[in-house]
Amino acid sequence: MKIKKRHYSLSVKLNALVIAIILALSGGLTAIAYRVNSVRVDQYFKAATASAAGTVAAFVDGDWLGDFLDMIKSDEYRELRARAIEAGDEEMIADYLKEEGWYDAYTDMCATLSLYRDRLGAIYVYTVTLEEGNGFTIIDPDENLFYIATSIPVPPEFANIRMGQRIEPTLSVTEFGWLCSAYENVFNSRGELVCQVGVDIDMNEVMAERHLFLLNMIGFAAVLLLLAVAACMGLMRCMATKPLTMLSDAAVGFADSDRLLSKDDIISLPIRSRDEIGELYQVIRAMQQRILEYLDNLTRVTSEKERISAELNIATRIQADMLPRIFPPFPGRSEFDIYASMTPAKEVGGDFYDFFLIDDDHLGLVMADVSGKGVPAALFMVIAKTLIKNRAQMGGGPAEILRYVNAQLCEGNEAELFVTVWLAILEISTGKGLAANAGHEHPVIRRGDARYELVVYQHSPPVATLEDIRFREHSFKLLPGDTLFVYTDGVTEATNANDELFGTERLLTALNRDPAAEPREQLAVVKREIDDFVGDAPQFDDITMMCLHYTGPERKNMKELTIEAEIENLDKVIGFVDEQLEALECPMKAQMQIDVAVEEIFVNIASYAYVPGKGSATVCMEWEDDPKTVSITFIDRGVPYDPLKKEDPDVSLPAAERAIGGLGIFMVKKSMDEMTYEYRDGQNVLCIRKRL
Amino acid sequence: MLNINKTIEDKTLTVTLEGRLDTTTAPQLESELKSELTGVTTLVMDFEKLEYISSAGLRVLLSAEKIMNKQGEMKVIHVSDVINEIFEVTGFSDILNIE
Numbered sequence: 001m002k003i004k005k006r007h008y009s010l011s012v013k014l015n016a017l018v019i020a021i022i023l024a025l026s027g028g029l030t031a032i033a034y035r036v037n038s039v040r041v042d043q044y045f046k047a048a049t050a051s052a053a054g055t056v057a058a059f060v061d062g063d064w065l066g067d068f069l070d071m072i073k074s075d076e077y078r079e080l081r082a083r084a085i086e087a088g089d090e091e092m093i094a095d096y097l098k099e100e101g102w103y104d105a106y107t108d109m110c111a112t113l114s115l116y117r118d119r120l121g122a123i124y125v126y127t128v129t130l131e132e133g134n135g136f137t138i139i140d141p142d143e144n145l146f147y148i149a150t151s152i153p154v155p156p157e158f159a160n161i162r163m164g165q166r167i168e169p170t171l172s173v174t175e176f177g178w179l180c181s182a183y184e185n186v187f188n189s190r191g192e193l194v195c196q197v198g199v200d201i202d203m204n205e206v207m208a209e210r211h212l213f214l215l216n217m218i219g220f221a222a223v224l225l226l227l228a229v230a231a232c233m234g235l236m237r238c239m240a241t242k243p244l245t246m247l248s249d250a251a252v253g254f255a256d257s258d259r260l261l262s263k264d265d266i267i268s269l270p271i272r273s274r275d276e277i278g279e280l281y282q283v284i285r286a287m288q289q290r291i292l293e294y295l296d297n298l299t300r301v302t303s304e305k306e307r308i309s310a311e312l313n314i315a316t317r318i319q320a321d322m323l324p325r326i327f328p329p330f331p332g333r334s335e336f337d338i339y340a341s342m343t344p345a346k347e348v349g350g351d352f353y354d355f356f357l358i359d360d361d362h363l364g365l366v367m368a369d370v371s372g373k374g375v376p377a378a379l380f381m382v383i384a385k386t387l388i389k390n391r392a393q394m395g396g397g398p399a400e401i402l403r404y405v406n407a408q409l410c411e412g413n414e415a416e417l418f419v420t421v422w423l424a425i426l427e428i429s430t431g432k433g434l435a436a437n438a439g440h441e442h443p444v445i446r447r448g449d450a451r452y453e454l455v456v457y458q459h460s461p462p463v464a465t466l467e468d469i470r471f472r473e474h475s476f477k478l479l480p481g482d483t484l485f486v487y488t489d490g491v492t493e494a495t496n497a498n499d500e501l502f503g504t505e506r507l508l509t510a511l512n513r514d515p516a517a518e519p520r521e522q523l524a525v526v527k528r529e530i531d532d533f534v535g536d537a538p539q540f541d542d543i544t545m546m547c548l549h550y551t552g553p554e555r556k557n558m559k560e561l562t563i564e565a566e567i568e569n570l571d572k573v574i575g576f577v578d579e580q581l582e583a584l585e586c587p588m589k590a591q592m593q594i595d596v597a598v599e600e601i602f603v604n605i606a607s608y609a610y611v612p613g614k615g616s617a618t619v620c621m622e623w624e625d626d627p628k629t630v631s632i633t634f635i636d637r638g639v640p641y642d643p644l645k646k647e648d649p650d651v652s653l654p655a656a657e658r659a660i661g662g663l664g665i666f667m668v669k670k671s672m673d674e675m676t677y678e679y680r681d682g683q684n685v686l687c688i689r690k691r692l
Numbered sequence: 693m694l695n696i697n698k699t700i701e702d703k704t705l706t707v708t709l710e711g712r713l714d715t716t717t718a719p720q721l722e723s724e725l726k727s728e729l730t731g732v733t734t735l736v737m738d739f740e741k742l743e744y745i746s747s748a749g750l751r752v753l754l755s756a757e758k759i760m761n762k763q764g765e766m767k768v769i770h771v772s773d774v775i776n777e778i779f780e781v782t783g784f785s786d787i788l789n790i791e
Contacts, residue, residue, distance in 0.1 A: 651781075
């Protein structure tokens, strides 16, 4: 788990937030306090200065100042003053003032102003006139005599001040440092404005105080900040980070545990707070409780499932064991070769095959498919299979057997299951058989060396659909070399990802890929073809197949040839027949007659049986001793044609009236001892017999 | 297997057959005869060495007989018992001039 680092980032974030808030708060507070304090102090000093200026203005002698002003503005004085300044001799001005009788009053005024200055705590008290943007000094006790009538620059804020206008006190930084300056108008006894009194109060100390205050505030804020951050971090750690870390560690321990969890694994931590973390802790505990309960449940359900699955496995094995699975099943029997397989779709399926010897000469063959799937179908299958086999072993034809089984199965068939059955009973010695098809798939048959073909005919309804069904029954005959293939709809209805069905066409193609293959190999080929076709799509239905190759009873006095029915093959057929005849020491004449008969019949088959297509013919030679007799059977699957029904040609007609043709069969009839024709199972079977 | 030997002397064509006259070989004889029969008045078929005849062979004989009936005569000579029996069974012994 990689969540260890997380809580650092959480506390860093929170601390940064706290610092920012305190900085903003203390900065704002300091600024406001500083500002309020400054304004208040400034106002106080301005008022005090203005009041001082007012006091001085009320007590100075306005009349005298008016006269003195007039005097110093006079040209005479100006000249004197200029000279005195030029000479650097202050005494010249003092002498003049004494001479003109101003000096004493001047020094008195200076003393008065000084007195006010000291009493009022000002640093400068002086008189000036402010007019037209220019200052003009009158009396300043702190200056020498040269200073009288000096033009002084007026601060910019006074630039537009007119004589007599009220002047607001100001704060300014001058060459003397911070000063608060106020001016008050001085009037003479006639109430005329004479000049202004200026009072400057030293503000340097106040300003220094103010800076100190600011520094204190900042220092205080910094200390506050540190304390707050420390407290916040401590609190965070105590209330959030630490419990969260504990919670997360405990949860990780729970989550990562690789052994079976029990109630003891529910986290237990010293968290008693009732805040969100406390709540989270309780919620996690509740969640773990639920998880454990769920696990408990799951374990129970899983073990239940395992039990059912184990039982189903046993059921599958029992079902599989019910089907004959040991091949070859009858090692002593060489008349036929049989192989069958079932691949269930679910654990247990509804398909089954069966084969059993009813007696020494009769083989029962069953291929069936119970409707539905799973356990119900399997149970039904077990009953159906047992009933069919038991009833079949009591004797009787397939229709009779199915009628009995149908009656039994219909009894109490609440689930309304039914079963399609193909049932055949084969007489092993002759290849003759009886079959009934109760709604099952069409069987596939391969006659001799021909191709596998579907045998399509009308079926009876499936077993267990209705009571009292009469099942159709038909006879068939397997000749040595024939192969029978039966299957369930799991084969033809195997579906691929595109929802296409495997179908009978693909089945026939698969079977005809190597039609001569043995039953076991054929089933493997078909299964492989189905698997290739279906791909990754799931198997919906049981896939069941059975293949029987009939070799017939071992006969020493028999030889057989199956060959394409082509005139080019005539020599081969004649060669085959002659070989046997020579071995039997057949007289020349009989051999020729037989040759003619074989030629006529084979050429007939080759020329007419499969027109316009092609097909094969089987020539089977059998012979007996005492009396020495040969019989030859011709079998083809072409158009039904009975040559015996053909009218004999009139052999008494003269040459001109003779038709060309029709002579061949006539010759055969005349030269052979016996000639029989039969059409059965879609085959022309023509047999000739000749005593040697 | 059928060997066909032909000799013409004056307007007499002698055809000697050796082997089997069956479905496979009959067309061979038929085409040989067709190309040779023009102007022939006597056709002699020598069956001394013929081992076998089937209906396909009979058919060729019949058509040769029909042609020769119009332009002269046809004789079959040295017929073996076995083949003669076939001729008898099929009524060919009445049609053909067998010597």
